[in-house]
Amino acid sequence: MEADLVARLGVAYQSIPAAGVHGVSLLRLPGNLWKLFQGWLASRRILREFKPDVLLLTGGYLAVPMAIAARRVPTLLYVPDIEPGLALKTLARFADRIAVTAEDSRAFFQPSAPIVETGYPTRPELAAWERAAALRHLGLSDDSPVLLVFGGSKGARTINRALLSILEDLLARVQVVHISGSLDWEEVQAARQNLPAHLQPRYHAFPYLHEDMGAALASADLVVSRAGASSLGEYPLFGLPAILVPYPYAWRYQKVNAEYLASRGAALLLRDEHMPQQLHALITQLLDDPQKLQAMRAAMRSLALPNPAQKISSLLSELAGEKPISGGEHGRS
Numbered sequence: 001m002e003a004d005l006v007a008r009l010g011v012a013y014q015s016i017p018a019a020g021v022h023g024v025s026l027l028r029l030p031g032n033l034w035k036l037f038q039g040w041l042a043s044r045r046i047l048r049e050f051k052p053d054v055l056l057l058t059g060g061y062l063a064v065p066m067a068i069a070a071r072r073v074p075t076l077l078y079v080p081d082i083e084p085g086l087a088l089k090t091l092a093r094f095a096d097r098i099a100v101t102a103e104d105s106r107a108f109f110q111p112s113a114p115i116v117e118t119g120y121p122t123r124p125e126l127a128a129w130e131r132a133a134a135l136r137h138l139g140l141s142d143d144s145p146v147l148l149v150f151g152g153s154k155g156a157r158t159i160n161r162a163l164l165s166i167l168e169d170l171l172a173r174v175q176v177v178h179i180s181g182s183l184d185w186e187e188v189q190a191a192r193q194n195l196p197a198h199l200q201p202r203y204h205a206f207p208y209l210h211e212d213m214g215a216a217l218a219s220a221d222l223v224v225s226r227a228g229a230s231s232l233g234e235y236p237l238f239g240l241p242a243i244l245v246p247y248p249y250a251w252r253y254q255k256v257n258a259e260y261l262a263s264r265g266a267a268l269l270l271r272d273e274h275m276p277q278q279l280h281a282l283i284t285q286l287l288d289d290p291q292k293l294q295a296m297r298a299a300m301r302s303l304a305l306p307n308p309a310q311k312i313s314s315l316l317s318e319l320a321g322e323k324p325i326s327g328g329e330h331g332r333s
Contacts, residue, residue, distance in 0.1 A: 008210075016042040018062045020087075039065030047073070053320035056312075057095070059088040067094040074319035078312060079105050080120060080229035083256040096319055099312055101232050102303075104260055118312050119305030120233025126214040127237060134218035138204055140175050145287060148220035148240075150179035156226060158272055159245060160184045163224070164191045166280040171199040174287065177216050178205045222286055222293065224279065227258035227269075233308070235266070239301030241293055242267040243282050245275055266300035 006013040018039040019032035043066040055075040057063045064087055067075065077095035079088055082104050089108070092098060098113055100106065101120040109115060135142055147170065151159040160180050163170075164187070170176060180188040185207040192203055209216055217223075217238045225231060227244040235242050244267050246254035261267035268282060286293050 014046060016046070016062065016065060018065055020061045036061075036065055040069050043069035053322075054316050056316060057091050059085055059091065061087050063087060063091055067091050070094075076312070076315050076319055078118075080232070081105075081253045081257055082232070082260045083108050083253055085253060097315055099315060101229065101308075102260065116311070116315060117305070118315070119308035120229065120236075121309035121312060122230075122233045122237055123214075124309075125211070126217065126234065129214040129218035131218050134215040137212065137215045138177065138219055139201075140177070140204065140219055144202075145174045145221040146177060146219050147174045147283065148177045148179075148216050148223040148225075150216075150223075150225050151181055156181065156245075156247070157184055158275060159224065159226075160188065162275045162279045164188070165276065167191060167203065168195060168199060169280065170283065171195070171202045174221075174283075175202045176204065177220065178203065179209055179216065180205060180207055182207045222283065224283070227254040227261075229257065231261065231267075232257055232303075235261070236300050236302075236304035239297045239304075241286065241296035241300060243270055243279070243286075244268070245270050245272055248272045261300070261303070264299050264303060266296055266303060 003013050003015065016039040017035045019035040039062070046066075047070055052070070052073055055066070055070050055073050056078065057067055057075060058078045058080065067090075071094060075095045076097050076099060077088065077091050078099045080101055082102055084092070084105065092109060092113060096114065098109065098115045099118045100115055101118070103117050106113070106115050132142070134140075135146075140146055149159065149163050151157075160178075161184075163176070163178060167176065178188065188205050188207075192200060192205055195203060206212075217234055217240060220238075220240055222241050222243070223235065224243045224245065227246045231242065231244065234240075242261065244254075244258040244261065246258050246269070248271075255269075258267060258269045262269045268286075270278060270282060286296075
């Protein structure tokens, strides 16, 4: 999916062969190792042609062959989640500096690891949204709370269906912005058409939001979502209280993210298998307790660090041997 996102920005993109090796069956392992070798060869070719001054790696098995091929190039590793995955732990040994979203990540690395806490970088256009403008943009009213529900770029079926099962009851007291993903979009459209006519305008469903995601975040009083790395950056940016449902097949990493936010009073953690029975009660509990919701909002906002992207840019500039970027200055790419 990153290929499409990069292409939208007009940035050149090249892919390389790669595959995972951790937890892979013995039958698939030789083929995956061969792909990694092919990726190493492709990485060497890219390095010869592009001649980078510095590398930025953000994890995933795709980055491993590049990290091995570029051992002589200064490298910054960025860790978006609280707990690094196996690929990130492997890449750490090749990194000259390691940028982390939160200080809690330090516990997962060697004590001598060159770690810098930067925060989670968010797109600058997100911060441009204010609540009043966001409400108008999405056709929402300012006379009742807004619940934002989404499961990530591809959606989340259990979240979608849990919401749809309680949708009519929720709409009696809140407006709902629902980003369903494309897989369940037909089911979501059918549910909207079956709502009573007076409730349909309170339900704002989308398969996906790109440029308008900032409006959805700015307008919301509460969010229900997975606990991917972006929740560590986008929710603090908006001071947005959350009910986090870690993805069960990436349970460990998303669970650690959710626990990080919950332990600071900014979120509640809800297991995926408990969601159909407990989601409505948790939403109602928070909506009925404005003081609790306000305390969560303040706790979430307190986790936002200033200028994460600029900090990462400055680290890259330093590793490339250039003056750190500040203000309106721009270094080489």
